[in-house]
Amino acid sequence: MKREITFKLNNEERTVEVDPSWTLLYVLREVLELTGTKEGCGYGECGACTVMIDGLSVNSCLYPILEAEGRTVTTIEGLRAASGELHPLQQAFVDGGAVQCGFCTAGMIMSAKALLDEKEKPTEEEIKEGIAGNLCRCTGYVQIVDAIKTVAGRGRT
Amino acid sequence: MGSLENAKFIAGGTDVMVQIRQKKIAPAHLISLRNIKGFATIETGDGLQIGGGVTHSDIVASGFIQKQYPALTDAAGKVGSRQIRNVATVSGNICNAAPSADTACPLLVLDADVRVAGPRGERRVPLDDFFLGAGRVDLAPGELVTGFRLPPFGQNTGSAYIKHTRRQAMDLPMVGIAVRVTIRIDGSEIGCRDAFCTIDTISNILRRLEEEQLRCEEVRIAMGVVAPRPVRARKAEAALRGKVISEALFEEIAEIAAAEAEPRDSIRGEAWYRREMVKVLTKRALLISVDRVLRPDDRIHPDRLW
Numbered sequence: 001m002k003r004e005i006t007f008k009l010n011n012e013e014r015t016v017e018v019d020p021s022w023t024l025l026y027v028l029r030e031v032l033e034l035t036g037t038k039e040g041c042g043y044g045e046c047g048a049c050t051v052m053i054d055g056l057s058v059n060s061c062l063y064p065i066l067e068a069e070g071r072t073v074t075t076i077e078g079l080r081a082a083s084g085e086l087h088p089l090q091q092a093f094v095d096g097g098a099v100q101c102g103f104c105t106a107g108m109i110m111s112a113k114a115l116l117d118e119k120e121k122p123t124e125e126e127i128k129e130g131i132a133g134n135l136c137r138c139t140g141y142v143q144i145v146d147a148i149k150t151v152a153g154r155g156r157t
Numbered sequence: 158m159g160s161l162e163n164a165k166f167i168a169g170g171t172d173v174m175v176q177i178r179q180k181k182i183a184p185a186h187l188i189s190l191r192n193i194k195g196f197a198t199i200e201t202g203d204g205l206q207i208g209g210g211v212t213h214s215d216i217v218a219s220g221f222i223q224k225q226y227p228a229l230t231d232a233a234g235k236v237g238s239r240q241i242r243n244v245a246t247v248s249g250n251i252c253n254a255a256p257s258a259d260t261a262c263p264l265l266v267l268d269a270d271v272r273v274a275g276p277r278g279e280r281r282v283p284l285d286d287f288f289l290g291a292g293r294v295d296l297a298p299g300e301l302v303t304g305f306r307l308p309p310f311g312q313n314t315g316s317a318y319i320k321h322t323r324r325q326a327m328d329l330p331m332v333g334i335a336v337r338v339t340i341r342i343d344g345s346e347i348g349c350r351d352a353f354c355t356i357d358t359i360s361n362i363l364r365r366l367e368e369e370q371l372r373c374e375e376v377r378i379a380m381g382v383v384a385p386r387p388v389r390a391r392k393a394e395a396a397l398r399g400k401v402i403s404e405a406l407f408e409e410i411a412e413i414a415a416a417e418a419e420p421r422d423s424i425r426g427e428a429w430y431r432r433e434m435v436k437v438l439t440k441r442a443l444l445i446s447v448d449r450v451l452r453p454d455d456r457i458h459p460d461r462l463w
């Protein structure tokens with residue numbers, strides 16, 4: 001039995017017909033075709049599916065879609081400016097070689113965004129703690145932490 | 158819920174959704190607790206009331222809890238990742254009743270009562286009676302946890318939780334130890350508040366505390382992952398209660414706690430190792446708790462590998 005729900009997605013009101021058993025991740029990727037958000041483990045361990053809900057980072061693979069009703073969801077697609085310019089975090093990841101295979105990147109950037117929204121200039125330890133729920137199997141994390149550092153303290157992102 | 162067959166309450170969903178995906182449970186209905194008004198509140202009059210919808214991140218963000226009930230802050234900040242802590246509730250952590258549940262040991266030493274609501278009304282259960290075994294709690298069909306109540310402990314009480322893991326993040330504890338102590342010094346003010354602000358050895362620091370006749374008036378010790386459910390080390394508590402703090406006494410308490418632990422061999426750690434770590438961590442958690450009594454306004458209590 002499908003139901004209609006409405007939520008704000010990347011600054012736009014969206015109404016979607018959903019099956020109550022679906023997760024937010026499923027709706028993002030398969031219904032709304034926003035495939036920037038990835039499915040890694042599906043158990044809330046890897047963080048590839050990280051999005052922001054009402055300003056907080058969340059694993060969308062564990063988030064029942066019906067719970068999104070009336071909430072504000074931001075995905076990696078919502079970070080780019082209307083002009084097409086990349087978000088400073090996205091640009092810093094590109095410039096700093098913090099993207100290799102790219103599978104973790106969207107989730108990693110969403111976690112970094114949530115962290116910088118909460119604290120403008122986190123310490124290196126706080127950055128590591130902030131992305132502790134995001135696995136990367138390519139970079140060894142050094143370039144990722146460095147990329148986040150270059151954006152930290154540049155003002156609200 | 159009485160009329161719904163095979164329904165399950167869901168709060169943060171970080172356990173329920175995983176169990177569904179692993180096909181360990183197959184509820185026909187999920188009843189969301191996320192939008193209940195006032196369910197996610199922390200109230201601080203007369204102790205502490207934690208609502209059923211309070212997340213681990215909410216706990217970490219509370220300066221009051223950090224100061225009055227720091228063992229709980231220690232634990233809540235170490236559960237899963239940010240993403241998990243932002244949605245996972247403390248009540249869910251308790252209801253899931255994993256032997257490794259991080260918030261269980263702090264809530265045990267902080268004398269938490271569980272508030273339960275159901276078709277037959279409301280009731281309160283001491284947390285120690287709420288755990289029935291691995292994954293089993295004292296909840297009848299249709300009942301749910303609406304929150305926790307922690308009593309006020311007043312002056313000179315400190316608490317701590319140590320989660321012993323192989324990696325710094327995204328890991329379950331192989332042992333978890335929580336301690337709460339209330340310190341009494343006969344007649345006068347505590348004079349050795351700076352006892353830990355030194356690079357002196359722990360033995361010498363403890364000698365200073367002993368000279369000041371610092372007495373352990375009340376104590377709780379709880380251990381995680383050493384039994385099918387989180388347990389109190391009651392014999393160790395009894396051996397410490399009312400005594401003047403000393404290194405020899407702490408050594409003795411640690412041995413008693415380790416003897417009360419019944420850990421098993423598992424992929425995360427062998428039983429003998431867990432037992433040894435119970436000794437080490439009980440002493441460390443006692444030290445941190447005492448340190449927090451002496452310096453209640455300091456946030457930095459460096460780990461001394463004693």
